[in-house]
Amino acid sequence: MTSSSPFPDAFPAATDQDVSMQPGYYFEDSVQQQERERIFARCWNFVGFAEQVAEHGQFLTVEIGGTSVVVQNFQGELRALHNVCTHRFAKIQEEKCGKRALTCPYHGWTYDKEGTPFIPGNAKYFQLDDAGRKARALRSFKLEQCGRFLFVRLAEEGPSLPQYLGPYADILLHLSEIFTDQVDDQRSLWQANWKLGVESVLEVYHVGLVHPESFKNYVQARWEIDVGEGFNNGVAYLSENSAKWWDGVRQRLKLHQSQRFPNYDHFFIFPNLAIGLSHGCLMSVQTYTPLTPQTNELHYRIFMAASDLEAGRQAAVRKAVVENVTTFNRVILGEDQHIMEQVQKGNAQMSMAPVHGSNEARIRKFHQHWHHWMSLASGENAKRD
Ligand code: FES
Ligand SMILES: [Fe+2]
Structure with a gap:
């Protein structure tokens, strides 16, 4: 894409531009209207x-x-x-x-x-x-x-999907081949702006306090972030117990694990798609769709890697694994929902912008994308119906 294009790259390089988010961005009608025109109509x-x-x-x-x-x-x-x-x-x-x-x-x-x-x-x-x-x-x-x-x-005009996805195109092709066995499909209504839904999955700073009995035991405290051009990734190393558990599951169910993503690997694709992988065996695909300025719908689907077992073999093991992973996801997402609904209420009482540490760089990158698309005037969205 040339620099004269009216459309921004999906994943702009880091800049020094001010990416602070005012509290009103999370509840004002006028902001939602602009998001509809400038982000949701123009993005893939x-x-x-x-x-x-x-x-x-x-x-x-x-x-x-x-x-x-x-x-x-x-x-x-x-x-x-x-x-x-x-x-x-x-x-x-x-x-x-x-x-x-x-x-x-x-x-x-x-x-x-x-x-x-x-x-x-x-x-x-x-x-x-x-x-x-x-x-x-x-x-x-x-x-x-x-x-x-x-x-x-x-919108009629804009970047092609491969241009828009950048390096994620290759990753989505890979995930499409590996994770073919859907085991859950759920929706829940959050009393929080869609951006808070997204932000809830972009850092692990909260894990110890928000998920003390669930996700905290699942991963080690080791966490790496990649917010380089084209990416908004995080990887957390699985705890010894979780890695062992998944190895057992993989062997019993003969799963075709992804060798590329052996830990808890997490990707975010603007504006509202989050994908989490566990040990290359399980994929959770989540979207946070704005409804009103103060509500969003979380839609998540869980897939297991394809299995070499004949249909019906190890049915009891498979059933127990599915029960375990779907319950685990439901608990974690419920914990995130609770805290983000509190944040939504807090936003309405604040006049200063929130502050993000270096361990929250993925949220800053998300805000950078948000500003990037929002700063384009509607008139630049050529030829939209
Ligand atoms: S409104 Fe659809 S057929 Fe009449
Ligand atoms: Fe969380």
Whole structure:
């Protein structure tokens, strides 16, 4: 990308620019409105996995910066379309995912892959010719995939997905091959701004006090951070007990472990995708989606590495492992939710910016990205619908 591009690189190099965040950034309506236009509309947003929409008629829905989007499979072709009927604006697909035609539940307008409606009773009531029907087409959005990870961008113009992901493209391809066995899929509503959700996973300074019985025992106090150009990574070394436990699981279940990521490896992809790996055997994929300025939805999915066992073998062991890891994740994320909801309340009472130590450099990097995208005027977002 050239420096004359109106779009920032996804991962700008470190600069001395002021990256402080005022408390109001976490609850003001005007900030959320700007985030919708400048961040969520212009960035690539992770929306789900290819296997969710592998068959004709399968769909998934997401909210991206206040816009409802449906990703639907039309005879093997994936399309991302505005999930609002152009007749009288009902939501077309109401479920988070499923398998049905792109048919509005109100009066039955049914959309094709171009977003053009078939209109029941058209000849009698509307008399729309082809051009008239096309004028009622759904907005269509950019959809690209990296391995099994699907991403949508609302804005017409912007960097390609590989450009945007930088070095993470290669990592997502690797993870797509390793972590094929989904064992959990959960959502929870947090009474906290989405940025606090993100910040909750970008440092381990809090682990001793917030997770004394859970994550604290899982890792050693050793933690490394990589916030170099292109990255927002952290790695914590697993405690001896956890590494031993995972080795036992890996052997019993014959898991194809990732050799590349043997510890607790953590990646963050702006604006709201966090991925944590355990011993190369388990992957948690989390998004923090803004709802109102003071609420967000955490959506997390847990995958195990592919197994060489025949289906049904070691079923009791597998069941116990799945129970263990899903409970463990639920506890940790609940502990994070509790503390971040307290932080949200604290923000409303403060006039100074928070302060971040060198052990919180990943949060600073996140703020740097946030400022980077927010500082672009709307007019620079060329050709957006
Ligand atoms: S609102 Fe969708 S068909 Fe009428
Ligand atoms: Fe935490």
